[in-house]
Amino acid sequence: MHTFFNVSPTLEEWPEPIVPVQSISESGITTVPDRYVKPPPDRPAAADTLSYADDTWTHNIPTVDLAASATSAAAAVSAACREWGFFQVVNHGVGEGRMRGVRDAWGEFFRLPAELKRSYANAPTTYEGYGSRLGTEVGAELDWGDYFFLNLLPESAKDYAKWPTEPPNCREITEEYGREVVKLCGALLRLLSISLGLGADFLERSFGGAEEVGAACLRVSYYPKCPQPELTLGLSAHSDPGGLTVLSADDRVLGLQVRKAGRWITVRPLPGALIVNVGDQIQVITNGIYKSVEHRVVVNAVAERLSIAVFYNPRNDLLIGPAPELLTPEQPPLYRPMTYGEYRMFIRKNGPKGKVQVESLKTV
Ligand code: OGA
Ligand code: NI
Numbered sequence: 001m002h003t004f005f006n007v008s009p010t011l012e013e014w015p016e017p018i019v020p021v022q023s024i025s026e027s028g029i030t031t032v033p034d035r036y037v038k039p040p041p042d043r044p045a046a047a048d049t050l051s052y053a054d055d056t057w058t059h060n061i062p063t064v065d066l067a068a069s070a071t072s073a074a075a076a077v078s079a080a081c082r083e084w085g086f087f088q089v090v091n092h093g094v095g096e097g098r099m100r101g102v103r104d105a106w107g108e109f110f111r112l113p114a115e116l117k118r119s120y121a122n123a124p125t126t127y128e129g130y131g132s133r134l135g136t137e138v139g140a141e142l143d144w145g146d147y148f149f150l151n152l153l154p155e156s157a158k159d160y161a162k163w164p165t166e167p168p169n170c171r172e173i174t175e176e177y178g179r180e181v182v183k184l185c186g187a188l189l190r191l192l193s194i195s196l197g198l199g200a201d202f203l204e205r206s207f208g209g210a211e212e213v214g215a216a217c218l219r220v221s222y223y224p225k226c227p228q229p230e231l232t233l234g235l236s237a238h239s240d241p242g243g244l245t246v247l248s249a250d251d252r253v254l255g256l257q258v259r260k261a262g263r264w265i266t267v268r269p270l271p272g273a274l275i276v277n278v279g280d281q282i283q284v285i286t287n288g289i290y291k292s293v294e295h296r297v298v299v300n301a302v303a304e305r306l307s308i309a310v311f312y313n314p315r316n317d318l319l320i321g322p323a324p325e326l327l328t329p330e331q332p333p334l335y336r337p338m339t340y341g342e343y344r345m346f347i348r349k350n351g352p353k354g355k356v357q358v359e360s361l362k363t364v
Helices: 021-026 046-053 070-083 096-110 114-118 170-195 201-207 280-285 340-350
Strands: 063-065 088-089 129-131 146-151 214-223 235-238 244-249 256-260 263-266 272-276 293-299 305-313
Touching: 046 263, 046 272, 070 088, 070 170, 096 146, 096 170, 096 214, 096 244, 096 305, 146 170, 170 214, 170 244, 170 272, 170 305, 201 280, 280 340
Parallel strands: 063 088
Antiparallel strands: 088 272, 129 146, 146 214, 214 305, 235 293, 244 272, 244 305, 256 263, 256 293
């Protein structure tokens, strides 16, 4: 059995002092400190880092148009989930102005003085606040990125003391944006359910609720400029532990890469589109019909990059296992049930680790 099943749930403090990557980047260093240098097999190839300037690039994740009929949108979602685990949505209903507004507000937050940002420093207990690392392993490799993490739902998990008071509109616009994206997640879960041949509310019910009582959190990631982007990663390869992720990413400064058939494909967001991927909990509920896919973030020397991820998750206290409706004698359950709260605990200790965690739930 993997050792991370024995994680103590008392993750009170980070094991080492936290240094914001932004402060390293802005110090003017010309080499990446050792802690951020990845072993050679994990480094991005130079071509990957440059691919956003390459017009001949032909691969991109599929697009799903939510203005299409439910039948054709569900078919597009099914194909995208089976082939990629990732897609981008257009006509998604989240207002353009709101998307721009929330990105601008967080861009402004990350430009605030370092001392001010530090006053929101987070701890591994809840992750809420300003942080620069995932996982609590002493001496772990670090990623070239800072973030701000917030709980959105349930309302009882929201701690306004952790929310920035600057810029002044940050809280309001983030909550409005969060509400719209949560609504979108509800629509996406219905499409996913239909695409699996299940009742429209199947996945939402498996998650333990509807829009008002579901669980959602938000992570704003800030990837500063990096003097040696070929040696490090903004975010190491991982699959998302939860249900569904909706990402607002820059359509000019690229960085997100998805693993497909052993290669890393750089995602090029269409202007105004949102990027969607399924997390480990959907892999477990669908018994592997839809798989969470590994992704990572590469950084670059010329521009910083900001992304905003909303994670829509099952309730913490529900046992999540393969849906009986999807099991047959030929397709027995592949994963053992676990509550999402328990699952999150070992993710929090181990940090981004490819697909190790969901693989560990395998029954065979
Ligand atoms: C994440 C993630 C991608 C990005 O936060 O889980 O994969 O582009 N983010 O920041
Ligand atoms: Ni992710």
